[in-house]
Amino acid sequence: MSRTDVLVTADWAQENLGAPGIVFVEVDEDTSAYDGGHLEGAVKLDWKQDLQDPLRRDFVDKSAFEALLSSRGIANDDTVVLYGGNNNWFAAYAYWYFKLYGHSDVKLIDGGRKKWELDGRPLSKDAVQRPATQYTAQDPDLSIRAFRDEVVASIGSKNIIDVRSPDEFSGKILAPAHLPQEQAQKAGHVPTAMNIPWSKAANEDGTFKSDAELAKLYDEQGFDESKPTIAYCRIGERSSHTWFVLRELLGKSDVKNYDGSWVEYGSLVGVPIEK
């Protein structure tokens, strides 16, 4: 696995729009972005409507994921190229999610929607309809997903990386600052967690920093190569960005995303919290 296997440039994406066997997928929570203009031929996935169970706090199950991808016209042997807003947070989440359900060839567009827009590249408002497929998913790969009990048991022993902003880590604010700050959970972080914000891994245009810069970043912050790693944020999308950096770009082994993240951890009764 190397950088070019998992990350494509905006130039590559533009040259390959409409190519057979390649499906571009925009992933946002606010799908008005897609509706206002998307890459030619790209289908959309709604982070909440499509990827979250409507009742419980969890993923959609395997059969629902199969139905979703089949209806979007994505086949098992397609190369799925993901991009989205928010510096690719939700596209990175979808990348992790596609990997969880065993899709083999998934890539991110470096810089996502932001870089595409800043470059002034073309967007289309044409409706996209791909012929339905018969998609078959694998059982969830839990080697890349952490749950709360594992996080509590990992305090002081694994690399726990809190990728939220320093003010969220310290408890000064409870959510990223584009959201109202009224939340039920306690403020703070998991004891012994390192605060390495996701944003330190990205350039201002949303592209990822170079492998050398990324390796230096985690090394300087005390990342221990000999230990397994768990990344978390507030709801698991920014930590997917960091999971992508650590596992897919830097090739670290045993890296999990804790998608329950602070919204779950900060609401648990009796667990230790640091501020």
Next chain:
Amino acid sequence: MCAAPKQGGGLAGIDLSTQTVIQGQVWHDGAPVAGAYVRLLDSTDEFTAEVVTSPEGEFRFFAAPGEWKIRSLSAVGRGERVVSADVGLNETTVAIA
């Protein structure tokens, strides 16, 4: 949840006795800039949030009292502004040179 909510609009439903709202517009050449990327940086210049401006060039953040930096990035250029915010409504304008 973490995706950028629609920017602009009224303050109905926002409790200004507890929230520290920083909002305003991005301007360039005498007109508001739609679709500009606006990020909020903390006192150490670290990323705290980012939104995309509304068709009227508006942005809004929910922060905490203190010093913040607002940086705008768009296809027409970039601008920056330092804001000292208190609980309640803090309004500002970012000019792209």
